[in-house]
Amino acid sequence: MEASFRARKMGPVNSLPFLALLVILAVVVPALTQEVGVIGRRKDMLKLDELRNQHVVQRSATSEIEDEEEEIDLNLMARMLRKLKQEEDEDEDEDQASDSAKATKGPAVDGEKLIQEALKGNVDPNSEVVNLVESMLVDENFKHNQQPSGIEKIAAKKGKVYGDTHDTHRWTKEQLEELNNNGGRKRNFPRSVTLWDEKIIPYTIADSLANYPRYVDVINKAIKQFDDYTCLKWVPRDSAFNTASYKTYIEFFSESGCWSYVGRVFNDKQQISLQAPFCVTLSTTVHEMAHAIGQLHEQSRGDRDDHVIMKWDNIQGGRDNINMAKDDTHDYNPYDYESVLQYSLTSFSKNGGPSMEFTDPRLNFLADSATGLMFYDIQDITDAYDCTAPCKGPNKDQPLKQCQNGGFVLHTCDCHCPEGLTGTLCETVVTDPVCGQGIIDLGDGESRDITSPYFDFGGPYPTGKKCVWLIKVPAGKHVGMTINEMDLTTTNGACDHWLEIQYNLIGQTGPRRCGKLTAPEQYITSQYGNPEMMLLKFDSAFASTASAGKGFSLTVSTRGTGCLGAPCLRGVCSDTQDGGYLCTCEKGFTGRNCDLYLGTGDILCDFENACLFRNSPSNKYTWTRHTGPTSSTGTGPRSAKSGSYYLYAESSSPVSTGTTFHYVSPYIKAGHRCLTFWYHMYGSDMGSLNVLRNGSQVWTRSGDQGDSWHRADFPVGTAGLKYNVGL
Structure with missing residues (x-):
């Protein structure tokens, strides 16, 4: 076994040394612009929408009156709204096309190149492609x-990371008392908070931001999200649209x-303070606007x-951090x-380490x-502000649409569907015909196989396709999914093509x-949200x-609760009738959790093979x-001890002082064995390398050991x- 290690600013002995790589970031931030016409058009749209809603309510209260002039007024309002919305969408499309051309300085690059540019740091860290690459598990x-x-x-350079780290609150006396007393509240809306009960939020923009069109543009885009997806209307304070009492x-x-x-308050x-430019x-x-309407943080x-x-x-x-x-x-x-409203995982860290971790690390991204x-977030606001109340009619007796598959009713009275689903009630998947059946209903104890197109013919799968499958099981059950085989192409450690698995919440990115894949891998829906989908x-x-x-081959099945938490370390989990689980182990492993290795011969890790x-x-x-x-001077090694490959751990930012890297064996049957490996620890800021047996240290080295490979036995x-x- 060979390993190479280099460390900077390493802390205690139990932290492993690592190799730091130098990455030069060239961040491109496209300029943002403001068009006065767009702002004026939004004002017109808000007023027309408000007048139309008032008119509808009035007509509902006197439904026996069928006045032709009123009908003409409604139709005229609707046509004007559609025209203004179309003009706004056209302007937005033109702006996006212009921004794309500026950002790429020519024709738009294809996705493969864009992913590689993101890996090099040559795109705006706030762009969707950085989110895309961050979600990849390779x-x-x-x-x-x-x-x-x-x-x-x-990703650490994202504006959200900066904003979360520099986020603070201003509190009234009553709110501080509630926080100190841990008073009850609805969702993340505090009990003592006063909402904008007329659903109108007047606003102004001070010169410190208004004098910069790119800042005004960001605020306008944020306002548009509230306008499009909630019943809350942010309106200019001195405009005719501010009808709040x-x-x-x-x-x-x-x-x-x-x-x-x-x-x-x-x-x-x-x-609302948005310190320019980073906030x-x-x-x-x-x-910050979500705070202003009454919400606190998700982690609270x-x-x-x-x-x-x-x-x-x-x-x-x-624990005193409010x-x-x-x-x-x-x-x-x-x-x-x-x-x-969920903080980034290093927000308010005092030492660069994580301030919190998710219980499912696959979702850290x-x-x-x-x-x-x-x-x-949209569903939270819809519930807190009762945005669907007008959809129930003047007497509150008209039923809402029964949205399916995790969708919910918006203030528009239409269903808002998880991405990948569509239809009046979210009853349809958006998928390519070559992908086969899009919705798969499983009965109790039933399973089905899903494959990528052409997999059964040995592949390759066709490019240019998007497939969506919605798996549904009876209420009270969970969906289980096993990846039996997977061969989806990668370049430089990032996905070219991928399988997204939305297993935690149906409306959440997976x-x-x-x-x-070298061994089967399992996913099971969480117990929260919609576990049956x-x-x-x-x-x-x-x-x-x-x-x-x-391509890939999957098996989806109806599962109980026994396999929650993926207990089988080197095998496939099955539910038992008593609510427990049974592991079917990979070859060479045994034990209730498939965690015991049965082999008796030498275990070789030369890093040329598995x-x-x-x-x-x-x-x-x-x-x-x-x-x-290695990529920097004054460190090592220059090559492997033998063969082509060696193992190393990287410690450059955002890795913090004291971080540990664990490389572990399965459990091995009792008996006498010797561990032999080669290590390379060269550099002025070297940390420590430890070997642990059942968690207890049996060997250690610390500090610079010179520019050469050393043997341990x-x-x-x-x-x-x-x-x-474990190392």
Whole structure:
């Protein structure tokens, strides 16, 4: 076994040394513009929409009157609204096309090239492609379920990460008392908060922002999200659209930090600070506006401990940090890792380490992915402000649409569907005909196979396709999915084509899997949200010019609760009738959880071929297979001890001091064994390398060991107990 290690700013002895790579980021931030005509058109649309709604309510109250003039007025309003909306959409399309041409300095690049540019740091970190790459979990060489190398460093430059880290609150006396007393509240709306009960939020923009068209443009785009998806209307304070009886209004201005009061708290001016330029991003602006309408943070929910592990030792102020305080809540919608109100995982860290972790690390990428109001944010606001009340008629006795498959009714009285679903009631999937049946209903105990197009003929799958499958099982059951085989192409450690698995919440982005799988892998829907549904999405269209692999073979099934938590480490889980589980182990493994290796011969890891050791599932950062010299001077090695490849761990930003990298064996039957490996520890800031047996240290080296490979050889076996070995 060979390994190479280099460290910078390493902390205690139990942290492993690692290799730091230098990445030069050339961030392109396209200019934003403001068009006066667009603002004026939005004002016209708001007024027309308000007049039409008032007219509809009045006519509903006197439905026996059929006045021709009133009918003409309604039709005229509707036509004018459609025309204004069409003009706005056309302007937006032109702006997007112009921005795209400017950003690419020529014809739009294809998806494959765009992904590679994102990996190099040559795109705006706030762009959707960075979110896309961050969601990828890749199997390539010795990597298993790992993000593309370097993407965390690029994603750390997102505006949302900055906004979350510099987010503060202004509190009234009553709100502080409630927080101190942990008073009850609805969802993340505090009990004492005053809402904008007329659903109108007047606003102004101070000169510190208004004098810069690109900042005004961001605010307008944030306002448009509320206009499009909620019943809350942000209107210019001095315009005819401000019909609110209260005098409170919001002033957007630039001061120190990103902050807002929570709810409507004053009788006149109430401020939202967006310190230019770093707080003036779409996600941060929407985040602060969400506070202003009465919402607090996702990680403050009463059920947060079911979803988030707080790292108090890493948090500024520890448990006294009010932004991390937990409160009693009535949680009518599921905890959403993707919420615009969910902090990034290093927010308010005092040492660069994580301030919190998700209980399911496969979903860590969601913490900084919000681009504004997300699916469940919209549902939260709709519920809190009773946005569907007009849809129930003047007597509140008309039923709402019965949206299916995780959809919900918007203020427009139409269903808002999870992405990939469509139809009046979200009853249809958006899929290519070549993909086969899109909705699969399973009975109790039933299973079905799903394959990518042409898989049964040996592949390759066609490019340029998008497939969606909605898997449904009876109420009270879960959807289980096993990836039996997967060969989806990758380039430089990132997906060209992928399978997205929406298993946690039906309306939440799922991890995107790609590469070549060497052993079956299981997913099961969570117990939150809609456990009886799972969405699967195959995409070979985004990077349609990339070559195709064989594809994938999946098995979907109706499952009970026994396999929740994926207990089978090296095998496939099945539910038992008593609510437990049974593991079917991979060849060479046994034990209730398939965690005991049966082999008796030598275990060889030369990193030229597959290795029995694996990165620990608890790793935030992983060991990586590498060939050739390291990328910086004064470190090593220049090559492997023998062969072409060696293993190393990378410690450059955002990796923090004290981070550990674990590379572990399965449990091995009791007996006498020796561990032999070669290591390279060269560099002025070298940390420590430790070998652990069943969690206890049996060997260690620290500091610079010189520019050469060294051999270690010592006993690790036990006489009577099974054991595992970890680096």
